[in-house]
Structures are given as C-alpha cells and as structure tokens.
Amino acid sequence: MARPYSTDLRERVLAACERGLTIEEAARQFEVSTATVKRWRRLRRHTGSVEPAPHGGGNPHE
Numbered sequence: 001m002a003r004p005y006s007t008d009l010r011e012r013v014l015a016a017c018e019r020g021l022t023i024e025e026a027a028r029q030f031e032v033s034t035a036t037v038k039r040w041r042r043l044r045r046h047t048g049s050v051e052p053a054p055h056g057g058g059n060p061h062e
Contacts, residue, residue: 013037023038
C-alpha cells in the first residue's frame with residue numbers, strides 16, 4: 001500500500017480550489033486524481049481537517 005499524501009499537499013490542493021481552480025484543474029496541476037480532490041473536500045467538510053487516517057494495521061511503513 002502506498003504512503004498517504006502529505007497534509008501540506010492536501011492543503012495546497014484545496015487552497016487552489018478555493019482560489020478558483022476547478023477540481024479538474026487542481027488535480028492536473030498537483031498530479032493527483034479528481035477523485036482524490038473530491039475525497040479531500042468531503043473529508044474537510046465532514047471533519048474540518050484533511051489529516052490522513054492512521055495506519056490501520058499490518059506492517060508499518062518505513
């Protein structure tokens with residue numbers, strides 16, 4: 001499993017959307033998927049944060 005995107009990147013992507021970029025434009029600029037941007041927007045709306053969830057088990061990332 002891949003490492004989660006950094007909180008800094010998440011904040012920069014959402015800030016770009018707030019400045020007027022569309023989800024598609026922000027996704028292309030920061031090289032993430034549109035689904036990822038939508039998920040981060042939903043996460044912020046529901047929790048007030050875009051922090052990645054803690055690792056749920058298995059082998060820890062190194």
